[in-house]
């Protein structure tokens with residue numbers, strides 16, 4: 423396929439997404455099934471373009487002065503992909519029957535001097551949903567637009583070195599051909615660049631170092647959350663919302679062979695390939711607790727040194743990787759998440775032994791899901807107090823805490839990581855201690 427046909431395909435897929443609120447991956451898959459002549463390079467380029475449009479759809483529309491999908495796709499190709507007006511003219515070739523029609527005079531004018539209108543509101547500049555702008559502003563203050571821009575960029579692939587099998591230097595060397603570099607904060611993180619425009623994302627899971635269990639794919643923010651949870655040590659851990667086990671595996675590597683990690687999730691399907699991951703990592707310390715019977719965690723009540731609550735959340739911090747979720751999120755879903763967060767925190771309180779700790783983690787930037795949930799929790803559970811979580815940053819990273827990352831929660835502090843401040847996904851991390 424030439425780029426004209428790829429642009430037309432991206433327009434078709436995005437128009438389908440406008441009609442039906444569904445994950446972009448599903449729409450891309452359906453398109454691929456209906457267009458079997460398209461090769462893997464084509465599908466990759468079309469997918470990249472669809473996601474790049476979704477990342478910046480508000481500002482692309484404002485620049486073009488048009489809300490049509492076509493206008494956004496043309497703008498993404500010319501501006502985000504840096505192909506310029508000349509590149510766009512070349513692919514909108516009237517002799518290519520698969521290409522979209524040539525530029526209209528209005529489209530040409532907009533792309534000749536591309537700029538956001540001076541009165542463009544912040545939610546447009548930041549490419550964030552208008553209904554959430556008050557919440558984002560509360561969290562991000564005058565960094566709102568800069569954070570929104572960072573959240574609209576592509577994210578590199580982060581890896582956590584499994585220190586029980588390899589060190590960072592060895593993984594960096596194995597992934598040298600992929601231009602891997604150390605992550606800025608996590609001492610066990612490696613970053614592989616994703617490239618631009620139609621570049622293929624690095625396929626790290628086909629590397630032998632991955633098959634040997636020397637690293638796992640895990641955003642640096644998630645690594646830091648796990649490292650901070652593990653600071654101070656623990657021998658009896660409950661990973662209450664374990665999902666695919668990203669935090670359990672990181673904790674197992676950090677806490678050593680004498681820890682016992684009970685990995686639970688109330689939805690069995692969310693465990694995914696956790697058993698394969700445990701086997702690859704070579705750890706003996708993770709025990710899966712299946713969601714069976716009235717309360718499979720009851721025997722652990724009051725015993726855990728550490729309960730990790732990687733709570734179900736809106737995932738607003740991961741919108742670099744899932745830009746379609748940004749526009750699909752609805753107020754009802756946020757309300758459901760808040761209820762679930764209160765529920766898992768209450769469950770965690772029952773599991774914690776006197777003097778034990780809870781590490782509350784979300785991959786959301788919204789205060790409603792983070793500090794507000796903990797303020798409400800502290801009112802329901804006066805036996806708990808917030809620790810000075812920000813004080814763990816330097817021991818874990820070996821570097822001073824960057825400005826704005828620490829925030830007051832209760833009488834202690836939490837951490838809010840973000841693509842702009844820490845070049846990670848957006849994360850909230852906060853430790854609470856049972857007073858004993």
Ligand SMILES: C[S@@+](CC[C@H](N)C(=O)[O-])C[C@H]1O[C@@H](n2cnc3c(N)ncnc32)[C@H](O)[C@@H]1O
Pocket residue numbers: 662663664665666667668669670686687688689692732733734735762765766
């Ligand atoms: C953010 S994800 C966990 C990701 C995982 N910890 C990781 O690092 O890969 C949140 C998980 O919480 C689970 N969950 C939701 N409500 C729950 C509940 N009441 N008890 C336990 N798990 C719950 C969801 O099924 C989902 O898998």
